[in-house]
Amino acid sequence: MNFLLERDAPFSKSIIWKLQRDYFEERGFDAWRSGEVPHYVTSNPRIAHAYAQMLVATYLDLVRSGFTNEQPLHIVELGGGSGRFAFYLLKQLEQLSKQHDIPPDSFKYILTDFTQANLDFWKVHPCLQTYIQDGRLDMAIYDTSDSSSIPLQIGGHEIQEGSLTLPIAVIANYLFDGIPHELYFFDRGESHRCHVKVNCEFDYLSGNSTAGEVLSGTYLRYRKEDSADESSGDAHVDALLSHYRNHLLNGYVLVPDLGFACIQRLQALSTSGILLLVSDKGHVTTEECFVSTPPSLARHGSFSLPVNFDAFRWYFESNGGSAFLPQPHHESIVTACYCSFDAPVATYHLANAYANHVGVCGPDDFFGVYTLLRDHPHLLELQHILSALRVSLFDCHQLNVFLPKLIELAPDFSQSEKKVVSQVLEQCWYNYFPLGENNDPISKMANLFYEIDEYPRAIHFFELSLSLYGKDQGTLYNLAACYFQSGSLEKSVKILQEILEAGYYPEADVLLKRCQAALMEQSTILI
Known part of the structure; x- marks a missing residue:
């Protein structure tokens, strides 16, 4: 049978995003335990080693540029999932800190997710106990859609706007591919917002099907608004749309409006800026981001979409920051590094770390x-x-x-x-x-x-x-x-x-x- 789930909605407001959230709340940790949600490519010692190199390099650049270490460098992992990546990264940071004679408490790792069940699993996992007990690891509920602070469940205090004196380091692996995006169609210098109609093989309203089952049976039909869209209501998105319209390229483009908002809220927690490390599947260049057909959902229990890495590059560079991106044509994942610091920082060590551990031979090559x-x-x-x-x-x-x-x-x-x-x-x-x-x-x-x-x-x-x-x-x-x-x-x-x-x-x-x-x-x- 064919059931109508949604007649017409802007892509970023579609019911598919609620189903995505419901899936993770229903499945909890079993989404990773069962292998439904792929995670090995972003949860192995080799990619953790590359990230540790970039984090230690950033710490060295900050010290070299005159930042004091009165506070640790806070590392916030969004959508921590299984917790396996955090375990590998903490081990790698421990080893590299010894090599560079950096005190072990110079880094504070915060695992976050939007479901409490995942935090409860991490809290009792035997492999994480050492890091919890010595204060190097804490946990928090953080929702990319609206959280503006990070309430630590072990330390007991809350990281609020302006709490951090060093830049905040944010890790977002397999995250931006699964949170709401806007979808636009560009045609001869005009941008049109896209809407979606959602049908499903399962009767979602009956309550007899799980979110995963419904997602597996959905199919989408797209339409673009007739009138050109001049304003989205978000200054950063409007500037990006103007930038893309000036390229005079035609095609569909995913715009990470929620991703931009999430970065702004996280950056506000620090008085010194932000470092963002991302590994995901997606497009690197502007030309790659324009596609001739609407995006299809990659299904694996949940679903995912290709990340617009070019949009994040534009966002950081237009705000005075920097972007480190690999050469195009990566097969499995793209690993990108973005940074924007409020004081001048010579990113000599960071640039070298990215070049040596991602650019020359990175996580995608290893996989x-x-x-x-x-x-x-x-x-x-x-x-x-x-x-x-x-x-x-x-x-x-x-x-x-x-x-x-x-x-x-x-x-x-x-x-x-x-x-x-x-x-x-x-x-x-x-x-x-x-x-x-x-x-x-x-x-x-x-x-x-x-x-x-x-x-x-x-x-x-x-x-x-x-x-x-x-x-x-x-x-x-x-x-x-x-x-x-x-x-x-x-x-x-x-x-x-x-x-x-x-x-x-x-x-x-x-x-x-x-x-x-x-x-x-x-x-x-x-x-």
């Missing part, structure tokens, strides 16, 4: 290589895998892709190779941020430790798997096998009996008999 390796693991040998993991900065997600191949190769490892593999496993474990996904990498890591004869570590990781992912017959059997190989026969017997009490498990039955025979032999020797 491109990763996808190639992910799709062809059968072609890889040990040295290829070890090199990939080192380049990834020992990313546990990437390790999980390679674990089946490593287990397959393990019987032929030399002793020196086993030692290296063991070290790599430990380094990847150090970077693991569990979300409770269905795919359990810890059990696979334990299997690899078993294959390289590291039985104590295998036992430790099997026990970790059971504590994080719950009881699993296969994991219990493997743990029993480890105890058998390490000579802890009584422990092995106890686990095997537990397995068999739950149901018949042929391998467990066979191993139990071997354990009992070995115990009998031991008792005979003692007699």
